[in-house]
Every structure is written in C-alpha cells, then in structure tokens.
Amino acid sequence: MAQFPGRSPTSVAMRRIQAELNEWLLHPPEGCRLESFEPLLNWVILVQGPENSPAPGLPRLYDGELFRLAINFGDHYPLEPPEVLFVPPSPVHPHIYSNGHICLDILYDGRNGGWSPALTVNKIALSLRSMLASNTNKARPAGDMDYCQRTRGRSPKQTNWEFDDDKV
C-alpha cells in the first residue's frame, strides 16, 4: 500500500482500525485523548494520571501527570496484538519499565500472552489506566536499568514476559 511505505496491512486490519477509530471518536475512554492517528497504523494517546486513590486514605500517585501511549498496529491486526508502549517518560509503576515497555499479559500473544482479537485499543487504554489507579507502590520494576539496556531498540513484543505477579 503506497500509503504505508514498506508495509502491507491486510484489508481486515485496515477496516478494523478504521472501525475502532470511529468508535473511539464517538465514545473515548475516560481520561484518554487521541493525540494523533496519522498514519492510521500509528496512534498516540494522551493518558491522564487517574485522579482517584486506590483506597480511602492512600495517596493519589499519578494525579496531575500526563503520559503518552504509542499504539503501533501490525499488518495482521487483530490476529496479533498491537505494539503498545509508553513514550518515555513513562509512569513510575512496578510493571512499567523506564523505556515504556509494559508488563501486562493482554498486550502479548504466544506462550503466556492474554491477547484476544475481541480486545480493542479502547479496552487497552482502560486497562492501563486502571493499572495505574490501583497501584500503591510508585516504584520501577526490579532490574529496570538492566532490562532497558538489554532491550534497547527492540519491541516489547520480543520480550519473553512472565506474568506471575497478580498482586500489583
């Protein structure tokens, strides 16, 4: 497709992304704004830090912060998950690395992955926001620096994730 140099998205992918864009524009998820969808295969979403605290009496960890989320659709979307990562500076969270990679099973397919073609960018954005809203420990994952060095220039989809921590 001349529109996307070096890429050949399927017609299924193109029409599905277009349908999701239409749905998003009609019903955007709370606290999120689509900053850019040009080219159509690469979206940038502005995510507001949730203003509420995880429980009464606990601090509001991300109130007033603003993050950028990059969504890069593959040629075979939605059979494969889109690449989803925060544009640094990423939120400080035990499941988010400083390079923006996110440890969340629904973002990945394969052995441990939880991706489903019934998920949409809208639902992904909601999941990430609730991941921030429920956090009580504003810290980076263990081995953050090491991970960022090892994965420099690589997509988070190439990481062999382990999703064993349901507590955070």
Place this chain on the structure above:
Amino acid sequence: MTFDVEIVRWHAVASWTWNAGDDVCGICRMPFDGCPPDGKYPGDDSPVVWGVCGHAFHLQCIQKWLQSQAQTDQRCPFCRRAWEFKAAAPSS
C-alpha cells in the same frame, strides 16, 4: 360493493438479520448484517457461527483466529472458554 382487482406488477421487499445478539462481529468489528472485510456479499456468503459458549462471529473471522492459535489452545476471543462450534444457529 366489490372491486375486481387484477395485480399487474408486484414488488416484494423483505428484510433479514442474523440473530446474533450483538451488532458487530467482535473480531472484524463489522456489522453481522454486512460482510467481513474480505467477504463480498452479506448473508450466506458471510455466515455467522456460534460457539457452544454462545458467542458469535463471522465464520471467516473465527476461522482465521483459530488457525493462528495452537491446535491445543483454541479459545473464544470473548470468554476464553475452549472453542467448539455450535451445531446450528439458535432459533427464536
């Protein structure tokens, strides 16, 4: 008083819809009454199928998803229960 009426021309219009409970296919997000992105005609050429879990998809769409998954791990995209085709569409 009665009239004798002779029908010269008769033009019937019918409407149909898939009884799928949802408006759009959860995989391609196209209306069930339309066709999936790689289908040409709605209706019998773009059939809607159900899993035993009750979730419906275009046949083309669910087949592509199942083919992309391991043989041993075929699940419904909505509820993640093991996917099994329901024998026939439910009638109401």
